[in-house]
Amino acid sequence: MAAALGDVAEVPAPPPLAWPSDDIHRIPFWAYTRPDVYERELERLFYKGHWAYVGLEAEVPKPGDYLRTVIGERSVILVRDADGQLSVVENRCAHRGMRFCRAKSGNATSFICPYHQWSYNLKGDLQGVPLKRGVRQDGQWLGGMPTDFKTSEHGLTKLRVAARGGVVFATFDDAMESFEDFMGPTMLGYFDRLFNGRKLTLLGHSRQRIPGNWKLMQENIKDPYHPGLLHTWFVTFGLWRADNKSQLRMDAHGRHAAMISTRGEAKARADVTGDVTVGVSSFKASMSLHDDRFLDVVPEAWWGGPSAVMMTVFPSVIFQQQVNSVSTRHIQPRGPNAFDFVWTHFGFEDDTEEMTRRRLRQANLFGPAGFVSADDGEVIEFSQQNFSADAAQSTLAELGGRGVGDTEHQVTETLIRGMYAYWRKVMAL
Numbered sequence: 001m002a003a004a005l006g007d008v009a010e011v012p013a014p015p016p017l018a019w020p021s022d023d024i025h026r027i028p029f030w031a032y033t034r035p036d037v038y039e040r041e042l043e044r045l046f047y048k049g050h051w052a053y054v055g056l057e058a059e060v061p062k063p064g065d066y067l068r069t070v071i072g073e074r075s076v077i078l079v080r081d082a083d084g085q086l087s088v089v090e091n092r093c094a095h096r097g098m099r100f101c102r103a104k105s106g107n108a109t110s111f112i113c114p115y116h117q118w119s120y121n122l123k124g125d126l127q128g129v130p131l132k133r134g135v136r137q138d139g140q141w142l143g144g145m146p147t148d149f150k151t152s153e154h155g156l157t158k159l160r161v162a163a164r165g166g167v168v169f170a171t172f173d174d175a176m177e178s179f180e181d182f183m184g185p186t187m188l189g190y191f192d193r194l195f196n197g198r199k200l201t202l203l204g205h206s207r208q209r210i211p212g213n214w215k216l217m218q219e220n221i222k223d224p225y226h227p228g229l230l231h232t233w234f235v236t237f238g239l240w241r242a243d244n245k246s247q248l249r250m251d252a253h254g255r256h257a258a259m260i261s262t263r264g265e266a267k268a269r270a271d272v273t274g275d276v277t278v279g280v281s282s283f284k285a286s287m288s289l290h291d292d293r294f295l296d297v298v299p300e301a302w303w304g305g306p307s308a309v310m311m312t313v314f315p316s317v318i319f320q321q322q323v324n325s326v327s328t329r330h331i332q333p334r335g336p337n338a339f340d341f342v343w344t345h346f347g348f349e350d351d352t353e354e355m356t357r358r359r360l361r362q363a364n365l366f367g368p369a370g371f372v373s374a375d376d377g378e379v380i381e382f383s384q385q386n387f388s389a390d391a392a393q394s395t396l397a398e399l400g401g402r403g404v405g406d407t408e409h410q411v412t413e414t415l416i417r418g419m420y421a422y423w424r425k426v427m428a429l
């Protein structure tokens with residue numbers, strides 16, 4: 001029968017979601033590309049059951065300071081109100097749903113939606129509704145809101161907030177466990193190592209949009225296999241090599257992880273080679289620096305041994321300490337095929353001016369054009385290109401076996417398997 005004019009062409013239903021096997025060492029390409037999977041991730045990982053990173057207290061130091069950011073794809077505002085308390089409210093007017101705050105950051109005494117000028121205090125309570133009672137004409141009120149309309153029932157969405165060590169997390173989930181329980185004792189220990197109560201100072205931001213699925217960035221920092229192979233800087237200058245003393249640690253769920261590495265003193269220079277540099281094309285024995293201040297590494301007491309700890313807090317953030325450079329990296333998904341990656345470089349209040357300059361110089365290793373992270377963005381992009389082209393394939397994560405567990409070496413993909421064991425459970429896939 002010929003299709004009648006106006007018939008909607010039938011769209012074939014996507015194949016049912018089924019993991020190809022019971023294992024966690026093969027990850028189907030569709031996990032990185034399917035819009036329905038991505039929507040479920042937003043609901044179950046970003047909007048429920050997890051604390052999400054929003055920013056540093058140092059980004060909103062004074063009363064009235066605010067920072068616009070996102071949790072998943074929902075726009076939120078971190079704000080310090082007049083009495084110094086931190087709030088996180090959704091950037092969505094209770095009237096017509098408008099994303100009213102457009103500035104990236106600023107200082108305010110209230111939030112006013114430009115559309116109809118509904119105004120909110122910095123805690124998100126609705127304060128004023130123009131023409132609420134209507135207009136008065138010929139002795140009577142015309143129009144306006146219904147008489148039973150209560151401003152107290154129409155505030156902005158208020159999120160639960162957890163701040164620790166100067167770092168602020170928030171959640172839409174009222175039933176969420178405490179931040180400390182969410183982290184678990186092992187991860188909390190590494191978190192407190194970096195954020196040990198010293199006041200943080202803000203050194204700067206960099207931002208990039210990476211055309212790949214957001215999980216690939218979590219995987220990148222749960223993958224200690226690649227740094228000594230992909231990154232010329234790491235392997236040549238000994239910052240991260242397979243033969244560095246190292247540990248991999250996870251929380252009880254396998255969702256958060258820490259990669260811990262101690263730079264060998266003898267391997268700190270390019271002229272020292274060994275088994276792990278033989279045949280590694282990114283190792284460049286003759287490479288040296290015109291300005292060696294980039295690697296003017298000064299060990300700090302709070303490191304307590306390791307020269308690098310890279311933490312992934314699932315699903316939204318990475319905490320980086322790589323020698324003297326420290327930063328947070330916020331993962332902001334933008335559909336299944338892209339994410340924004342926002343780096344916040346910081347220091348500590350008791351840093352000398354010399355240490356601040358050192359942190360700033362070493363920050364050149366990282367960020368969109370960083371000596372060791374421009375290439376991470378590229379490999380993620382090139383992976384996503386194939387995931388999109390043939391969703392029936394899968395990636396392989398069998399290095400170090402097929403199970404999940406902490407290790408005293410870094411030649412393993414155990415952290416990636418741990419993440420997918422957790423992901424499959426929460427996603428019911």
Ligand SMILES: [Fe+2]
Pocket residue numbers: 220226227230231372373376
């Ligand atoms: Fe990397």
